[in-house]
Amino acid sequence: MSADAQHKVYEVAHLTVRQLQQEAHKLHEEEFEGESAATPLLAIAGVLMVVVPVVLLVLGLTFAAYYLA
Numbered sequence: 302m303s304a305d306a307q308h309k310v311y312e313v314a315h316l317t318v319r320q321l322q323q324e325a326h327k328l329h330e331e332e333f334e335g336e337s338a339a340t341p342l343l344a345i346a347g348v349l350m351v352v353v354p355v356v357l358l359v360l361g362l363t364f365a366a367y368y369l370a
Contacts, residue, residue, distance in 0.1 A: 332343045
Protein backbone atom coordinates (compact mmCIF):
# COMPACT_ATOMS: atom_id res chain seq x y z
CA MET A 302 0.00 0.00 0.00
CA SER A 303 1.38 3.40 -0.94
CA ALA A 304 2.08 6.08 1.62
CA ASP A 305 -0.71 8.24 0.20
CA ALA A 306 -3.24 5.42 0.52
CA GLN A 307 -2.11 4.70 4.07
CA HIS A 308 -2.53 8.39 4.95
CA LYS A 309 -6.08 8.41 3.55
CA VAL A 310 -6.96 5.26 5.52
CA TYR A 311 -5.53 6.85 8.67
CA GLU A 312 -7.59 10.02 8.11
CA VAL A 313 -10.82 8.09 7.60
CA ALA A 314 -10.19 5.84 10.58
CA HIS A 315 -9.62 8.81 12.86
CA LEU A 316 -12.56 11.01 11.97
CA THR A 317 -14.29 12.43 14.98
CA VAL A 318 -18.01 12.85 15.43
CA ARG A 319 -17.54 16.62 15.31
CA GLN A 320 -15.78 16.39 11.94
CA LEU A 321 -18.56 14.19 10.57
CA GLN A 322 -21.18 16.63 11.82
CA GLN A 323 -19.35 19.55 10.23
CA GLU A 324 -19.11 17.75 6.90
CA ALA A 325 -22.79 16.78 7.01
CA HIS A 326 -23.73 20.38 7.82
CA LYS A 327 -21.60 21.65 4.93
CA LEU A 328 -23.23 19.19 2.50
CA HIS A 329 -26.67 20.15 3.80
CA GLU A 330 -25.95 23.84 3.17
CA GLU A 331 -24.64 23.10 -0.33
CA GLU A 332 -27.75 21.06 -1.06
CA PHE A 333 -30.08 23.94 -0.20
CA GLU A 334 -27.94 26.45 -2.08
CA GLY A 335 -27.91 24.16 -5.12
CA GLU A 336 -24.21 24.81 -5.69
CA SER A 337 -23.03 21.24 -5.36
CA ALA A 338 -23.02 18.78 -8.24
CA ALA A 339 -24.16 16.20 -5.69
CA THR A 340 -27.37 18.11 -4.87
CA PRO A 341 -29.68 15.81 -6.88
CA LEU A 342 -28.05 12.74 -5.36
CA LEU A 343 -28.44 14.13 -1.84
CA ALA A 344 -32.09 14.99 -2.45
CA ILE A 345 -32.87 11.56 -3.91
CA ALA A 346 -31.03 9.81 -1.07
CA GLY A 347 -33.03 11.80 1.48
CA VAL A 348 -36.31 10.78 -0.14
CA LEU A 349 -35.27 7.14 -0.46
CA MET A 350 -34.32 6.99 3.22
CA VAL A 351 -37.99 7.62 4.02
CA VAL A 352 -39.74 5.84 1.16
CA VAL A 353 -37.86 2.52 1.17
CA PRO A 354 -38.58 1.60 4.83
CA VAL A 355 -42.25 2.53 4.42
CA VAL A 356 -42.58 0.39 1.27
CA LEU A 357 -40.84 -2.54 2.95
CA LEU A 358 -43.11 -2.25 5.99
CA VAL A 359 -46.25 -2.18 3.85
CA LEU A 360 -45.05 -5.15 1.78
CA GLY A 361 -44.20 -7.09 4.92
CA LEU A 362 -47.60 -6.43 6.45
CA THR A 363 -49.33 -7.34 3.18
CA PHE A 364 -47.51 -10.66 2.86
CA ALA A 365 -48.07 -11.42 6.55
CA ALA A 366 -51.80 -10.78 6.19
CA TYR A 367 -51.96 -12.93 3.05
CA TYR A 368 -50.11 -15.92 4.51
CA LEU A 369 -51.73 -15.77 7.97
CA ALA A 370 -55.30 -15.43 6.71
